[in-house]
Amino acid sequence: MKTFLTILITAALAATGTWFALKKTESTSSSAATGERKALYYQSAMHPWIKSDKPGRCTICGMELTPVYEGEKGFDETGGGSVVALTQNQIQVLHVQTVEAKTQPLVRTLRVSGTIDDNQMRHRVLSTYIDGRIDKLHVNFVGSEVAEGQPLAEFYSPSLLQAEREYRQLGGELKRNTGLRLRQMGLTQTQIDLIDQKPADSLTSQILAPISGTVVAQSIYEGQYVATGQQLFEIADFSTMWFMFRAYEQDMPWIKPGLSVKVTTPSLPDKSFTGKITFIDPNFDEATRSTKVRVELANPLVNGRRELLHRLYADGMVELEAPAVLTVPRSAVIETGPQAVVYIDQSGGAYEQAVLKTGRRGDTDIEVLSGLKEGDAVVTNGNLLIDGQAEMNRAFMSQPETQMPVSAQTGLNEEQKKSIADFIKVADAMAAGLGKDDLAAFNKASEPAMDVTGAMVKLLRPAVEKLDDLDKARHFHGFDDLKSARAAFHKFTVAATAALEPLRKAGQTPDFQIYECGMVNEAIPGVPKKARWIQTSGRAMANPFFGAEMSECGEEIKP
Known part of the structure; x- marks a missing residue:
């Protein structure tokens, strides 16, 4: 009985398995016959970074999502390399934060330093009008505060004393002429008007302060004889x-x-x-x-x-003060190259790169002249990592171009190579002078710079690029201080290294070294942080931008 049941159950299972196998074969044959394809995902044609595993509509524009089947590439979600798509997890890990561009007053506090000086329009030097002797000083030390009209000294002069006596005795036109002569001798009109009341036995006249202020210089002492035009006092008004x-x-x-x-x-x-x-x-x-x-x-x-x-x-x-302008936070702007860029949140995890034209810089914001509109949400935190991903996207998308070697492009002859060797000697001598803080040596070394550089530029054109800046920077006419010499040399050496470095890599130049300093803006205000200079192999590295202060600041740039 048990054997019969076992046979019956086995037969039933076999029948069921056979039915499922036939059904699966039929289904597979039917699918192959109809050519049905499997959708991998659904994507927005307008906003390719919007994807879904099932049909639906774009969360940005509302368009119906397009299916992408096996074997299909789908829409480019990088926007030509300028759009970076991130998942919500990536956004949270990167701590991506955005702020809207908005129109507002641009605030900046400019910190400056200088000196407190006196008002030059209220600064007087007192000198003698005629020869005489200082009999007494009423103000006899520097720093005294004096009022306008206050006596500074008693002055004895025979010619002035004689003119005063004549003034007392004369009248009419002669008295007026004598008064004019007294004005020419240094008396004020008030002093002349009081001569008639002056004691007849008085032998001196007073030198009065022309303005109220502080005595900043005193050049005389009691009993000293002074000549016409000699300086007596110097008074400055320190009230402003x-x-x-x-x-x-x-x-x-x-x-x-x-x-x-x-x-x-x-x-x-x-x-x-x-x-x-x-x-x-x-x-x-x-x-x-x-x-x-x-x-x-x-x-x-x-x-x-x-x-x-x-x-x-x-x-x-x-x-x-600045009027209301379109601004973005300074942290949103990336300036790692020649352009200033920001990343705009396109929603859905996509961030698009935008190139800006910037204007004035405030304490926390930057003026935007073009490239954005008010209300655009720009990334202020995590933008550097997004920019790195964008660079990688562009690198993967672009195929490497086959470039002709520099040596093949230029094909320099012996005359051109000799002109480069002459130029390197001049550039090295100029750098050596500044490296030693020797202004005289730099001025001497720069004397042939204009002719030697001009000759090299003429011979290398048009075979070599980047020569225009070097041609403009070759004029040196001697400098009075190291600061101005270094500023001029900076333009010269930056242009020189840019022109010669490709030739050095191609083996078209004599042996020389290129060094780079990453703190040049601290020695020469207003220039980029990094700058390079040329040296020959015959001497140790000496930084021409800092000189003896930081002579070893720099590293060699290998070909």
Whole structure:
């Protein structure tokens, strides 16, 4: 009985298995016959980074998603390499944050330093009109505060005494002529009017202060004989002081007369002074590319003395004003190359690169002249990592181009190679002079620079590129200080290394080294951080931008 049941169950299972096998074969045959394809995913044609594993609509534009089948590539979701698509997990890991571009006043505080000087329009030098002798000094030390008309000294002069006596005795036209002569001898009109009341036995006349102020120089002593034109006193009015600081070219779009400046000085650490910009010197210094700016500060007497002293060092904060402009945070802008770029949140995890034209820079924001519109959400945190991914996308998409070797492009002859060797000697000598802080050596080494560089540029054109900047920077006419010499040499050497480095890699030049310093902007304000210079193999590295201060700052750039 058990054997019969076993046979019956086995037969039933076999029948069922046979039915399933036939059904699967039929289904497979039917699918192959109809040519049905399997959809891998569904993608938005307008916003390719929007994908789904089932049919639906784009979460951005509402268009129906397009199926992408096996064997198909789908839509390009990188936007030609300028769009980076991230998942929600990636966004959270990178801590991506965005801020909307908006129109608002651009705020910037410009920190400057300078010196406190006196008002040059209220500065007087007292000199003698005629020969004589100083009988007595009423003010006999530098720093004295004097009032306008206050006696400074008693002055004896025979010719002045004789003119005063004649003035007393004469009348009418002769008296007026004598009074004019007394004016020419240095007396004020008030003193002349009081001559008739002056004691007849008085032998001296008083030298009076022409303005109220502080005596800053005294060149005479009691009993000293003085000649015509000799300096006696120098008086400066310290009631209004000038804070003088330097402004650079990049500061000029902000600075204008009337702006408020808050000034502090180490001599009064607990107090600040506020004044306004009254004058901007239109003459720029060629070496530093800066000009002087004047701020007037009130300096009243406090407990008998002036708070702001003459020629003090001081710091200032200029309260800059700007109208409402389109801005983005400074942290959103990436300037790793020649362009300034931001990444705009396109929603759905996509971030598109946008190239900006930027304007003025505030403390926290940058003015946007073009490339964005108000309301665009730009990435402020995580943008550097997104930019790195965008670079990788472009690298994978672009096929490497076969480039002709530099040596084949140029085909330099012996005359061209000799001109390069002559140029390298000059460039090395100039760098060596600056590396030793030897201005005379640099000026001497730069004398042939214009002719040698011009000859090389002429011979290398048009075979070699990047020669225009070098041709413009080859003019040297001697410098009075190392600062201006280094600024001129910087333009020269940057252009030189850019032109010669490709030739060096191609073996077209004599043996020489190229060094790079990453702190050049600290030695030469307003230039990029990195700069390179040329040296020959016959001497140790010596940084021409810093000289002896940091002679070993740099590293060799291998071919």
